[in-house]
Amino acid sequence: MGEALPEPQASGSLEGIRVVELGQLIAGPFCGQLLGDMGAEVVKIEPPGAGDPMRAWGQGERPTWWRVIARNKYSVAADLKTRPGQELVRRLAGQADILIENFRPGTLEKWSLDPAELMAGNPRLIVVRVSGYGQFGPYAARAGFGGIAEAMGGWRKIVGERDRPPARMGISIGDTLAATYGCMGALAALHERSKSGRGQLVDVALYESVLQVMEGLIPEWAIAGHKRERTGSTLPGIAPSNVYSCRDGEFLIGANQDSVFVRLCAAMKRPDLATDERYRSHAARGRNQQELDRVINAWTRQFKVAELESLMIEHGVPAGRILDAEDMLADPHFAAREAIVTVEDPELGPVPMQGAFPKLTRTPSRVRRPAPSVVGQDTDEIRQRWLGD
Template structure:
């Protein structure tokens, strides 16, 4: 792990994280990865439930989402805990929280109160439906936001119920937009000295990445539906079976389709009127996919990949974690790094992203092993309270 000397572009920025589970803590992780000093306030004894989350026999997610953070224990439901939180937030640049709207106000920790003591504070509020509107008081999780934002409707195969994509994308999108809002608000504060509230709703974060879904319906009355692994009208671009596995090929552009045809030993297909242009290929998508798969089925994944690389056709294997850990490109770019965990030993995890050339960020601290393990240090450094 790197030293604090190479903390990153947000070195010197102080963050208080009041969130739990995914959306708030992932926003805190992003800020911490970029060099901010993140103090996570956790419920005494139990801490963030993320400490017990993850798949497999040993929960490991906390090692990622808790990295680059300090843990302070405080019961926010008590007056003493609320006082401590206010004192710490008064010294912070950014507050991150993902409670249901109204919770901070109930604890006397609303933005109006906090801004009186710290006018430059940026408050990132991540919630299911946002801080305003008729649904704002409802409980909301990432999966619910994915459904409302249009994501679940189009994921899966048309003859089956809407599917989950395998990760909590609604939460992580909202966290990412919350982080983006915080950085934008820091720029505004640098010019004006003013803090502000960043309102990041989970469902709107999903909506932001839904491409042309809204105007397609409003203008042309076209509704996107579930299409499985196909992208309607874009061909050939699909997952194709090989003799020993699956492989993804994206060759819908004219020049790329020509190179794919040459790789398959079928150059005549590129000039065939049925497949000679983007529109024609889209109209015969199933037919063209069958032609490509008839070729891939006669070869192994490795053989198809060699042909795609040789002919400069965008294509790739469908990776799982084991594949990523053995791929030299991941290692060369430090997309996956290994930290020395005192309990788990060498533990691979995602590296810091994105990569900045002048102020590279890093993993500087392991996730706190014990709830409140850094309370004394933070109170001394931030508030001047003696360690004893």
């Protein structure tokens, strides 16, 4: 028997950390969401009136994306193009630990909110600046969005089928990667501040955030002369590892390791495949990938997804269903780990959404409050608690 886990505390790891979020749309706000989930008090500055455009993004008559990205936040209305709005932000920054922004470089300076001046007034302030191309370099002043960053960082070039134009992943991966790196940089700066007592700038470029996850793409070309191209659902040279057809859907199998491939062959009742010269080694399977995929696909088509899943579990082969939102809401593993939680929204009622992550045992991240439903609804409270107004 292992030791009992300690009782979790009510607040997250960042309890007591104050964050001012000036960003809008995805990259800045998702960074704020991550910090808020960890327990930080996040004050989101929204323009009076319509507020952040994310309030209107998403599917359906009453979009719900805002309920995820603005959870655990307080809404304060301030027009950053006016002196009163700028003065309010300066005062809040003076009381904050972290400030997040994702405007084009130079915008804050134009609004008399130069981070250098904010940090001079509050030397402990950490400023996370997220932009398309970073705060310096030949492209710094260009307008940049996540999709452009995905193209420049190499992602779009390798996503899709070989004989078709580059494809989009289906989510705003460039933005969310940049937000995640922004959060990571803020946490590193907080740790360093505990020793130096000083804040610093965290410069996050969307295209570099994409570049960071491109595996061996750069050295493969520079050293081996290999340029990655679009390959659809296959991973070139790694076999079998693909999506295979069933009678009622698709199923993903990853059995490229030699010992796992032997187990797959046993499940298929084709032990001969494991000793076939074309497939007996990792390198051989890579050379004969298409032929092997055809053999496996002909076999999987005999089964329903549930039947094939049972076979893979029985033989210890890594495999899984390709889930959509409906499937996830019904899945017992998601429920057991609270990967999906239900948040009571003042307008929509119960709203299922992804839970806070990663999981910490003593100071777990969690959704403590729903997204603000009204622009500026918390302005008076924050002014009183933070500024004493």
